[in-house]
Amino acid sequence: MDNEKMIELVGLTKTFSQTTAVNNMNLDVYRGEFLTFLGPSGCGKTTTLRMIAGFEEPTAGQIILGGKNCEALPPEKRDVNTVFQNYALFPHLSIRDNIAFGLKLKKLPKPTIRDKVEQAICLVKLEEHVAKKPSQLSGGQKQRVAIARAIVNEPKVLLLDEPLGALDLKLRKEMQLELKHLQKTLGITFIYVTHDQEEALTMSDRIVVMNRGNIEQVGVSEEIYESPRTRFVADFIGETNLIAGVVTIKGAGFTQVESCRKRYSIEGDYPYRTGEALTICVRPENIHFTRNIADVGNYNCMEGIYEESVYVGNMVKHILRNPAGETITINRLTRKGEHFEPGQAVGFCWSPKRAVLVDAQAGPT
Amino acid sequence: MKNQSSFKKRRLSVMGMTIGPMTAWTVLFFVFPLAYIVSLSFCGRDAYGGIVYAFTLKNYQTLAKPVYMQVLGKTLRMSLIVTCFVTLIAYPYAAIAARAGKRVQNALIAGIMVPFWTNALLRIYAIMNITSANGLINTFLLGLGLVKEPLQILYTDFAVMFGMVYTMTPLMVMPLYANLQKIDGSLLEAGRDLGASPAALFLKVIFPLSIPGIVSGVILVYIPSMFSFYIADALGGGKSIIIGNVISNQFSTSKNWPFGAALAVLVMGLSTLLILAKNLLTKKLDY
Numbered sequence: 151m152d153n154e155k156m157i158e159l160v161g162l163t164k165t166f167s168q169t170t171a172v173n174n175m176n177l178d179v180y181r182g183e184f185l186t187f188l189g190p191s192g193c194g195k196t197t198t199l200r201m202i203a204g205f206e207e208p209t210a211g212q213i214i215l216g217g218k219n220c221e222a223l224p225p226e227k228r229d230v231n232t233v234f235q236n237y238a239l240f241p242h243l244s245i246r247d248n249i250a251f252g253l254k255l256k257k258l259p260k261p262t263i264r265d266k267v268e269q270a271i272c273l274v275k276l277e278e279h280v281a282k283k284p285s286q287l288s289g290g291q292k293q294r295v296a297i298a299r300a301i302v303n304e305p306k307v308l309l310l311d312e313p314l315g316a317l318d319l320k321l322r323k324e325m326q327l328e329l330k331h332l333q334k335t336l337g338i339t340f341i342y343v344t345h346d347q348e349e350a351l352t353m354s355d356r357i358v359v360m361n362r363g364n365i366e367q368v369g370v371s372e373e374i375y376e377s378p379r380t381r382f383v384a385d386f387i388g389e390t391n392l393i394a395g396v397v398t399i400k401g402a403g404f405t406q407v408e409s410c411r412k413r414y415s416i417e418g419d420y421p422y423r424t425g426e427a428l429t430i431c432v433r434p435e436n437i438h439f440t441r442n443i444a445d446v447g448n449y450n451c452m453e454g455i456y457e458e459s460v461y462v463g464n465m466v467k468h469i470l471r472n473p474a475g476e477t478i479t480i481n482r483l484t485r486k487g488e489h490f491e492p493g494q495a496v497g498f499c500w501s502p503k504r505a506v507l508v509d510a511q512a513g514p515t
Numbered sequence: 516m517k518n519q520s521s522f523k524k525r526r527l528s529v530m531g532m533t534i535g536p537m538t539a540w541t542v543l544f545f546v547f548p549l550a551y552i553v554s555l556s557f558c559g560r561d562a563y564g565g566i567v568y569a570f571t572l573k574n575y576q577t578l579a580k581p582v583y584m585q586v587l588g589k590t591l592r593m594s595l596i597v598t599c600f601v602t603l604i605a606y607p608y609a610a611i612a613a614r615a616g617k618r619v620q621n622a623l624i625a626g627i628m629v630p631f632w633t634n635a636l637l638r639i640y641a642i643m644n645i646t647s648a649n650g651l652i653n654t655f656l657l658g659l660g661l662v663k664e665p666l667q668i669l670y671t672d673f674a675v676m677f678g679m680v681y682t683m684t685p686l687m688v689m690p691l692y693a694n695l696q697k698i699d700g701s702l703l704e705a706g707r708d709l710g711a712s713p714a715a716l717f718l719k720v721i722f723p724l725s726i727p728g729i730v731s732g733v734i735l736v737y738i739p740s741m742f743s744f745y746i747a748d749a750l751g752g753g754k755s756i757i758i759g760n761v762i763s764n765q766f767s768t769s770k771n772w773p774f775g776a777a778l779a780v781l782v783m784g785l786s787t788l789l790i791l792a793k794n795l796l797t798k799k800l801d802y
């Protein structure tokens with residue numbers, strides 16, 4: 151990944167008769183990057199991809215591909231290839247002919263086509279299946295054909311719309327690693343769509359979190375997980391506890407927030423002003439039970455009513471309700487052997503370093 | 516044990532109730548007439564047109580005579596030409612209908628189905644009316660001074676083929692439309708994504724995928740064309756005859772049922788071969 155811009159989306163907007171599927175999207179995608187669009191169903195991921203591929207005309211805004219505005223280019227003239235969600239393999243062609251489809255259209259010399267196709271087949275490990283028809287392949291194999299058919303054309307950008315959606319968990323995990331590896335080997339820019347956050351976190355260089363046609367946050371996996379900027383991102387990515395509050399002190403390197411007449415301190419410089427309504431966001435694995443900590447010191451402490459515990463193998467999820475009525479989940483290792491009775495008042499605390507503040511409202515609109 | 520056998524009995528009776536009428540229907544209206552025609556084709560005929568129930572191969576020997584072979588050859592040729600024209604007309608029509616919006620689609624399908632449901636003879640008479648010496652076309656051409664004498668359109672091979680093309684087109688449109696509409700839109704997008712121009716997309720994706728539809732349509736058009744004696748009667752006026760007319764004549768004016776049966780068996784045999792070939796081809800194309 152270097153700093154050369156491969157795609158620039160400028161004010162990209164798509165409105166269908168009533169719905170705005172994509173709203174004023176601004177985004178730069180860099181060469182060799184693995185970028186993931188992550189968001190709930192209907193947030194406009196596919197629509198964005200289809201606009202980049204040329205299947206959908208933007209209502210407003212521009213798509214600049216490799217420095218050139220490609221507004222007037224039909225899909226066949228764009229240096230972009232797509233791996234379709236349902237694979238869209240040509241049922242009448244053999245696997246080899248499916249993969250050679252794009253190269254044959256480019257009228258390359260026959261030996262060149264043969265070599266490139268052979269190479270692509272090796273890359274996706276389909277050597278035994280080249281003569282078969284798509285209907286004779288398993289889901290994972292079809293998926294690999296779809297990828298080979300696209301990358302053999304050496305596009306500037308490869309668009310992948312939930313390519314692993316139809317696979318079972320095990321194959322999915324395998325293909326995630328294979329895809330990531332492939333992307334690094336080939337150095338092609340990948341724009342990948344998924345609504346599976348775990349998939350996004352493991353595979354991507356950068357993640358674009360989308361909600362209702364808007365970008366909520368763009369960042370590397372750690373940023374998105376550790377420092378979500380909006381309540382939506384915090385809630386959508388991983389498990390989290392959301393505690394509503396109001397800023398009481400805006401200090402140097404810390405912010406103090408009040409919730410239910412108790413004050414909590416959060417480290418970090420935030421642009422929020424005193425009196426602003428915010429949400430404290432703490433991950434379940436960052437909360438401890440107070441009685442287990444000798445010196446609570448500057449920790450933020452809260453008390454809740456214990457509701458239940460859920461055993462999930464190596465961890466136990468403790469579910470509590472805080473004075474404001476918000477559900478608090480605390481993940482603790484099973485081997486710690488912590489046990490509480492429902493209805494019991496339980497103290498818990500977290501470090502000011504281990505919490506973030508997010509906008510109370512759902513992200514920028 | 517007893518229970519089980521009564522259950523079996525009940526199942527048998529249910530099966531009898533469901534399959535029984537079907538079997539009776541098939542035997543009564545298909546197997547029996549077919550067997551009758553085949554056995555008839557091996558019978559003789561007396562001077563008054565009566566059937567002589569004695570085994571003979573005479574009918575099949577007569578059938579091999581050049582006159583009949585010529586009519587058969589002409590029929591096969593004409594049906595082929597008709598099928599080609601029907602395909603050329605039906606393909607674009609079905610393709611447009613398959614990809615059009617809901618409204619246009621309904622209009623196009625109605626445009627093909629309404630005439631199809633109108634009595635065939637009625638439509639043939641309409642064509643006669645338009646093409647006759649003092650019909651619409653000739654009046655028009657004479658009026659414009661383009662021709663001095665009325666053109667002989669009616670009672671030619673051309674008129675017969677025109678009538679057939681007109682009558683058979685819906686039979687090609689329907690399977691083609693069904694086939695083209697089934698083609699997944701994402702395949703077309705995939706084709707363009709991989710660099711196919713609209714023309715290349717047609718040649719490399721749409722056309723190959725529509726071959727099963729074309730094959731079904733060809734069968735549906737070609738076989739009825741060989742038998743459509745009423746079109747040849749009306750528009751050919753006895754000058755342009757096809758094998759269907761010959762067969763029909765044997766059962767009516769010529770009163771030679773056994774020979775008519777032999778001709779029918781021959782054409783049915785050819786049709787069966789065509790259908791077998793089609794099945795073989797579709798099996799090969801089965802993806």
Ligand SMILES: Nc1ncnc2c1ncn2[C@@H]1O[C@H](COP(=O)(O)OP(=O)(O)OP(=O)(O)O)[C@@H](O)[C@H]1O
Pocket residue numbers: 166167169170171189190191192193194195196197198345
């Ligand atoms: N052709 C269309 N006509 C009208 N509305 C559409 C069309 N395509 C998409 N939309 C709407 O645009 C919004 C975004 O759709 P899109 O397919 O981009 O979502 P997505 O993020 O890909 O969702 P998913 O994860 O379910 O695939 C949805 O509200 C959808 O209903």
Ligand SMILES: [Mg+2]
Pocket residue numbers: 195196197
């Ligand atoms: Mg989608």
